[in-house]
Amino acid sequence: MEILAPCVILDKPQMAENIGAVARAMANFGLSDLRLVNPRDGWPQERAWASASGAEWPLNAARIYDSVEAAVADLHLVYATTARPRELQLPVLTPRVAMAAMLSEVQSGHRAGLLFGGERAGLETADIALSQAVVTLPIDPRFRSLNLAQAVIILAYEWRMTMETGAPAIFRDAPPPADGAAMLGLYEHFERELETAGFFHPPEKKPSMVQNLRSALGRARMSDQEVRTFRGVVTALSRGRGRVLEKLARAKADKPTDR
Amino acid sequence: MEILAPCVILDKPQMAENIGAVARAMANFGLSDLRLVNPRDGWPQERAWASASGAEWPLNAARIYDSVEAAVADLHLVYATTARPRELQLPVLTPRVAMAAMLSEVQSGHRAGLLFGGERAGLETADIALSQAVVTLPIDPRFRSLNLAQAVIILAYEWRMTMETGAPAIFRDAPPPADGAAMLGLYEHFERELETAGFFHPPEKKPSMVQNLRSALGRARMSDQEVRTFRGVVTALSRGRGRVLEKLARAKADKPTDR
Incomplete structure (x- = not known):
């Protein structure tokens, strides 16, 4: 090669x-x-x-x-x-x-x-x-x-x-890592959902929170398959949160308040 | 140290x-x-x-x-x-x-x-x-x-x-090498005597002959004692040659030529 x-x-x-x-x-x-x-x-x-x-x-x-x-x-x-x-x-x-x-x-x-x-x-x-x-x-x-x-x-x-x-052969058996574009897609997906969820609080801390998340995920050296899996996880969690919020809202609407 | x-x-x-x-x-x-x-x-x-x-x-x-x-x-x-x-x-x-x-x-x-x-x-x-x-x-x-x-x-x-x-300890047991001035003294002594002896022939080759001699001696990494010894060797050889020449000259003077 x-x-x-x-x-x-x-x-x-x-x-x-x-x-x-x-x-x-x-x-x-x-x-x-x-x-x-x-x-x-x-x-x-x-x-x-x-x-x-x-x-x-x-x-x-x-x-x-x-x-x-x-x-x-x-x-x-x-x-x-x-x-x-x-x-x-x-x-x-x-x-x-x-x-x-x-x-x-x-x-x-x-x-x-x-x-x-x-x-x-x-x-x-x-x-x-x-x-x-x-x-x-x-x-x-x-x-x-x-x-x-x-x-x-x-x-x-x-x-x-x-x-x-000649380099020592390390990482040889690891699956091929995803490229920067795939990782960026994951980061942005993740951050979009976290933003919606109100995770970045207080707002002025968002940049450092974002970069800590990115460097942690980046270190993991995910394969393309793992990136897809992880994006599925983010989607599932945010839909799940959506359903929980929906359920809460419905419960709130169904149940008359004290006053 | x-x-x-x-x-x-x-x-x-x-x-x-x-x-x-x-x-x-x-x-x-x-x-x-x-x-x-x-x-x-x-x-x-x-x-x-x-x-x-x-x-x-x-x-x-x-x-x-x-x-x-x-x-x-x-x-x-x-x-x-x-x-x-x-x-x-x-x-x-x-x-x-x-x-x-x-x-x-x-x-x-x-x-x-x-x-x-x-x-x-x-x-x-x-x-x-x-x-x-x-x-x-x-x-x-x-x-x-x-x-x-x-x-x-x-x-x-x-x-x-x-x-x-940390470097591997090599050369540790070798005697301390002579410094550049001591080596230069040896080189010049050596070359002076070789010059006198007509060693540098043809003259245009002298520079390359000198540098080959110097790099060979320099590689030896001589101690001060070895430099002194080597200078003594040069002196002995050149005086010896002087004595030989003297003897030859005397022999020549003593012995009448054919014509």
């Missing part, structure tokens, strides 16, 4: 020079699928090509998305490179372990992506919540300001080291 | 921005000793500080040298990051193995350095010959143009990974 190297997803990259440097870093270690989510200054930008030192093919083929959700829709596995997120319960992997795990998945025919945040703001928790794990670099706590292309090249280097040394 | 992280030696760096980016990469993974050999545009240069994103301490403390030989004079172990050199017989290590080996040395109290060439020209073979091994990145042969700071950060990252995971 042909091995499909992971794609690199840059969320809201700011500087075209950095996008070019990322393309160069990818090319150094054999990655080529570049995805850009809302690049600040639009796309294409000449300065990206100027700073790629000839690594033009990832730029020429780059795809543009208007959300991380859209950029990961066809992926079965996404790892977000970021500092350990306090708000989410996600596995935190070193680049080495992450790439070994990712190679095993890719060897099973799954499509994988590496998600990076923009230069200043980094990744939003809601987007990290779309990942199955977080990759954290062993960076010196005294100086954490890591250049975007530098973060990319370390992952790309570990990818290639893993390819060359 | 306190562990002294390896220094980073940049030979003839061209762009001040790249020197700044190297400082930043070093700081990300806890390296701080930066050495510059003949920076093209002189030193200090404001643009280095501007591109370091606050990682100023390696720049502030950077030392300037007029040769690689001078820059490695106090080091016991130097690894050159470069493509595999065809002309030299040196071990070629991956970054991971190199940093594991280097940590073991540093844990024994030896001082170590990582040598990088300038942006365009890379390292000269004569300078690689001053190293005990070559570190080669597993770069894609289809795109070898690697940014200087990118090469540095991969080594720095592997250094830190090795520090955090």
Whole structure:
């Protein structure tokens, strides 16, 4: 089976020079699928090509998305490179372990992506919540300001080291995981019903409640069948709640009040 | 024992921005000793500080040298990051193995350095010959143009990974190796005597003969005692040759020629 190297997803990259440097870093270690989510200054930008030192093919083929959700829709596995997120319960992997795990998945025919945040703001928790794990670099706590292309090249280097040394085959017997679009369909279905049920209370807590739910479900690495089952569960529960509410309403209507 | 992280030696760096980016990469993974050999545009240069994103301490403390030989004079172990050199017989290590080996040395109290060439020209073979091994990145042969700071950060990252995971203790029982100055003294002594002896023939081959001799001796990782012994050997051999020549000359003078 042909091995499909992971794609690199840059969320809201700011500087075209950095996008070019990322393309160069990818090319150094054999990655080529570049995805850009809302690049600040639009796309294409000449300065990206100027700073790629000839690594033009990832730029020429780059795809543009208007959300991380859209950029990961066809992926079965996404790892977000970021500092350990306090708000989410996600596995935190070193680049080495992450790439070994990712190679095993890719060897099973799954499509994988590496998600990076923009230069200043980094990744939003809601987007990290779309990942199955977080990759954290062993960076010196005294100086954490890591250049975007530098973060990319370390992952790309570990990818290639893993390819060359051979990854331990893990996850091999697991069923194929559902892709990002299927998971997003489940999330949105789930959240719609929870909204109707008044679950998101107080309303200002909804975003963090949503991302905690998403990261918990995402970690489960559900198969397509499991996603369908789970959507059936949500439907059943919400219809059931509907029936309960209906019954309560009927009971209330049938029974005269005290006054 | 306190562990002294390896220094980073940049030979003839061209762009001040790249020197700044190297400082930043070093700081990300806890390296701080930066050495510059003949920076093209002189030193200090404001643009280095501007591109370091606050990682100023390696720049502030950077030392300037007029040769690689001078820059490695106090080091016991130097690894050159470069493509595999065809002309030299040196071990070629991956970054991971190199940093594991280097940590073991540093844990024994030896001082170590990582040598990088300038942006365009890379390292000269004569300078690689001053190293005990070559570190080669597993770069894609289809795109070898690697940014200087990118090469540095991969080594720095592997250094830190090795520090955090613990290196296998190798070389522990070997005697402490002589430093670069001691080895250079031996090389020059040796070459001086070989020059006198007419060894470097034809003269245009001298540079490659010198670097082959140096890399062979350097690989031996001699102790100070062994360097002294070896210098004694050179002296004995050359004086011996002198005595032989003297004796021959005397014999010639004593004995009348045929005509």
